[in-house]
Amino acid sequence: MTEVSKVVTQDFSMDYFKFGNGKRNLVIIPGLSIQSVMGAANTVAAEYQMMEDDFTVYVFDRRSDIPEGYSIFDMAKDTAEAIKKLGLSKVSIFGASQGGMIAMVIAINYPDLVEKLVLGSTSSHIRPAQAKVLESWIELAKNGDAHSLYQKFAKEVYPPEIYSEYSDYFNDISNTVSTKDLERFVILASAIIGFDISSGLKKIQCPTLAMGVFEDEVLDSDATMEIAENLDYRPDFKLFMYIGYGHAAFDTAPDYRDRILTFLKG
Known part of the structure; x- marks a missing residue:
């Protein structure tokens, strides 16, 4: 069993779990x-x-008590503080989707903390067209429609064959969603709308791997390509684009974690 623990700072608490016994530290921000x-x-x-x-x-999870107006920058600050509270330094970070946004802010604002950076299906700049999917999720959550939210979320995050295979599972698990879950989701999803760190991307100092998906129905492939356009002048920047695995390629592509490991060990 993987035990969930809690890091407690002066201002907040944050759940996390850890596994492995390697000498190097990897932080995953979902x-x-x-x-x-x-x-x-x-x-x-x-x-x-x-x-x-x-x-x-x-x-790492997000902080336990999420206030209204909680921003990506707040999430990055709190996650960095939690990392340091555990006595970690020079960590590699893998951030997926919103986690990638948090990871980029950490790499920019706390350069001494990050040794290597992996970004999965994420964006440095949310344009109005990209926000439409998020806005539809937020509306369903605000209306308390957990069933429709889970179905729409899964349909737009996963490729059609996976959504079809697991649609009954998504239906069943939607019955376990609480009002608090929905309130939390609204705050976290709202934080993505209007996020823009593109002007600071060149401040990222560590080796970086960006992985995106051409058929990303949530953020679209242009989001990953914008990151690449800002960082591909660096010899330690790597880009890989998937075809056919959906926004959540970090869950669906069979070689995804192998690519992460190869980059981090390189």
Whole structure:
């Protein structure tokens, strides 16, 4: 069993879990989710088992008490503080989707903390067209329609064949969503709208791997390409684009975690 722990600072507490016994530290910052990824700790640890010999892996949630107006920059500040509170330094960070936004802010504002950076299906600049999907999710959450939210979220995050295979599962799990989950989701999703860190991308100093998907129905492939356009002048920047795996390629592409490991060990 992978145990969920809590890091407590003067201003907030944050759940996290860790696994592996490697000498190097890897921090994973998950993307936006309807329910906390802490409930899937065992699954995540199993999926990243190949990292265990080289890394001690820390997976962080958002802070426990999420205030109204909580921004991506607030999330980055709190996550960086939690990392430092655990005595970690020179960590590699993998951020997926919203987690990638948080990871970029950390890499820009706390350069001494980040050794290597992996960005998955993320964006440095949310344009109005990209916000439409998020706005539709927010509206369903505000209306308390967990069933429709889970179905729409899954349909737009996963490729059609996976959504079709697991649609009954998404239907069942939507019954476990609480009012607090929906309120949390609204605040976190709203933080993405209007996010723009593109002017600061060149301040990222560490080796970076960006992985995107051409058929990204949430943020679209242009989001990853904008990051690449700002960082491809660096010899330590790498880009890889998937075809056919949906926004959540970090969950669906069979070689995704192998690519992360190869980059981090390189």
